[in-house]
Amino acid sequence: MTTLDTPNTLHIRCGSDIQRSLQAAGFIGDFLEFSDPFCQGPVGGDGDWTARRNAFLSTHYEIPLADLQQRQALAYKRLCSVSQYAHIVLWFEHDNYDQLILAYLLTRLADANLGTRLELICISAFAGIEPFIGLGQLSPDQLEQLYTEQRQVVSAAQYQEASKLWYAFEQGNLSELNRIIRQGTQALPFLAAALKRQMQELPWTDCGIGLTLQLTLQMLRDKGPCTCGQLFRELTLKLEPLPHLGDLMFWALLKQAAVQGLIEIAPSRTDWPMRMVSIATPTSETNIGSWWVGPFDINRTGCPRWDPVTGQIVVTE
Template identity: 65%
Template sequence: MTTLDTPKTLHIRCGLDIQRNLQEAGFIGDFLEFSDPFCQGPVLDLPGLEWLTARSQFISQHYDMPLADVEQRQQLAYKRLSTAHQYEHVVLWFEHDNYDQLILAYVLTRLAAANLAERLQLICISDFPGIAHFSGLGQLSPEQLIYLYKQQRFEVSPAQYQDAKRTWHAFQQGEVAELNAIIKQGTPAIEPMAKALKRQLQELPWTDCGAGLTLQLVLQVLQDKGARTAGQLFHELNLVLEPLPHLGDLMFWALLKHQASEGLIQIQPSGPDWSQHLVSLPSMSQLQITNSWWVGPFDISRQDCPRWDPVSGQVVATG
């Protein structure tokens, strides 16, 4: 019997959404969930322990998870990523949004030093035949995942390493000129990456209104349709308004809570689940963020935080 992979294969994915279907499809290798959500929280150039601490504290605080559990999970994921070179075959499963692409940029940057050569392969797609509104690999059946593995899996090229390293370095360092250059020039070897980076940077305050794109979309729905449950808002943004859906439910809820803490929206508890809470516009609102909220290396509460210019389609420095 011919197998798809071997026990010495490692499948890396930024979530658990395809793990069961991979198993049902007949894949027998190990699975690594590496899901540090770089599209939210501080992404700073810090030594290893400080990096893990900063990331874990953000996730624990904003996603309502016990810090000890987050730290344990993060440490395990980063440790397992550092041992990927011990496998005979490593397969990366990613899609086109900024949550996936920022993690992919980091993973490829880390694995570049492992010298995996032809042992490292990438599946990275923006759509799938027959799916009109493709949003992620989690939509795919076991049979469709087999199709990707056989037809859309390619050895990671030097150019792909280069695009990933350039993108990750510019994002982590907050190099405005280089970020704008990547958006303008694109990332030809990993076509979705520059587009995802652009969408990520649109979360910076905009020059014309002072709000990032997700906040603008939330306010638009509430202004047009009135109060909505958090679950309704989540689905309307992801299915209708969001140009590049990338936020999971916990990430979206964390952002709503931050917006409420700034007085930009109101949240009225209703039912045991976050998705049932009622979200509405406050009686008075000013688009002025005072508490820290990070877009990569940028704390948007700071007066000198760069902004997104919708006219030029680039980041502009303010300091």
Template identity: 45%
Template sequence: MSASRTTKSDKAKSSRPNRIFFDGRLNLEQQRKRAKDLLRALRAGNRTAQQRFVDANHPIGAAGFADIRLANAQLVIARENGFASWPKLKNHIDRITEQNRQISSGNQPVLDTKRTLHLRCGSDIRNGLGIAGFVGDFLEFADPFCQGPVPDLPLDEFISVRADFIASGYHITPKDALARSKREYAALNRLDQYDHVVLWFEHDGYDQLILAFLMDFIATARPATRIELISVGAIPGVERFIGLGQLSPELLIWCWENHRVPVTDAMLETGRTAWKAIRSAMPDALEKFIQTGTSALPHLIPALERHIAELPDPQSGLGLTQKLVLQIARDHGPLPVGKIYAHLMRSYDPLPYLADLMFWSEIQTMMHCKSPLFTLSDNPDQHWPTRILTITATGSDTLAGNQNFLDNFTTTRWVGGTEITPETVGVFYSERLSE
């Protein structure tokens, strides 16, 4: 079920370019230098430095900026990194540094047992957990529900539909895709063979849709084991948190110590309701669920908001990813497809969730149209990330809303259980606009 670069042995999550993102290991000396530089800039009357104090809600007081000291600048640095105070920042760094020392010396404490199962929607943290000292088993369940059909069908039919999509969307042989799907789904029936199951997830649509499915599955199966959830939306000092796979082993320990909570009945029921709405043929139920809100799974609502942004915009007919691809091509192009993906992940997508081959699948879907939105350099020896994408006049007009992509589109795409085709989209719009 992977969108990996190579084979099905790699998961969609593991193919993300996490090395370009900060791994979370803050350096105390570097933070001290940042505080000194900030203080120096403030004393020089730098307005950006002054605004940073305001943005950090620093209690400047009646004296204003006239009597600012190093401790004041350190408070701003701490708050910019997500801490309430400089001592809290220092304590965090000291803790991470000590864990790094323990890992490097091979003396790290064991945090779980061999009767623990770590369940993750990809393989991106498997090695990191081992380095950090975790000894439990690891299970990947990585069906990317954020792409392809997610219909409301009995499980055996559902697995078959998903395997068909994975085979076609990620260029995997149908036999291999179906075998892998059946194996992953069947493994979920063995959760009660463990004393302790820990679900490792982050805040994006890829993770949260899978988490909703798992909550529904667990609510039905009720495995006789202790189940806990780690769901992470932010990491101290990490400005652009993409996913758990970008984190150092020490930060995985930090997640274990600070974000692990028991799975409750409220979580299960929330996931079950969300999963039913995700599979609905029309998005009304999902929109209603989002409007209702939930605190049981705090990262679910933002992820679902990003998910339904993939529905076609009434004016342009584009989903958000499609729109962002064209925006990047307009702003920076012509560009290699791999660089468009990097722009998407680094800055354009408000909540990035696509692995690289999932992104390439989106590009290929956009190519199914009468008049192309973009051209690709055509060299059979070129790997897809190096192919040059150039926006066309049709692409520019569609991005501007002067043309509707769905009048140009010639195939089918899905957003959860909602099928989007040139034939059905009229019904889709009329029902939405009549509300």
């Protein structure tokens, strides 16, 4: 009997959404969930940013710090041992959550000399799936089809593009980030668009807030008070140009918006998707805390902003 892969294959995905479907399709290799959400929280800066990042994720995602540290450490440790596998397959889609993780992984793996052992599946659409948001929508048979038809060996150009973007993102190199957004990425065609969407989470020059919160406030103005779950569904399925936030990530952003005095979240003992959200009144208290877009704390003086006219990141006074 012909098998799709072997026990010496490692499938790497930025979540667990396809793990069971891969098993149902007949894949027998190992699975690594590497899901550090670089689209939120501090990345880069002086010294080791792991501790700062874990503290941010623990606080905003409401995960006990010890549990989060253990999970992160295990994922990073397993990433260090991928060379033991005869075959590694990266499963990704086109949004900034996926693409930033992909850029990091390719940067990390570039020195491992994996050659033809490392392959990539990366798509932005799938026939018959509308709207296409991610690989988790696909059936076992459809994942098998992707594996058979879309798998490609990672090229030197893909390693190079990924590394250039990751280092620019980590270091906050505005000129290089703008260059990538302006010129695009040929070897990894979704990377530049994902970077652009990520940088649109910086405060905008015209309104002072990022795109996700702009869309959220527009929903509340149009519809009136909504539950968090309603806002998340509307954002993901209708308004977001590049859906990338998981539900807990969106909840973290809503809580930060409430701290900033942009919205009010009604007190409730119900789970967060059922809690009501409304636009804040002018008398709402404001206690701005840190919120990070890559290496940039958006509440610090001098934080770069997104200019919607030029489509670039700019420094303002």
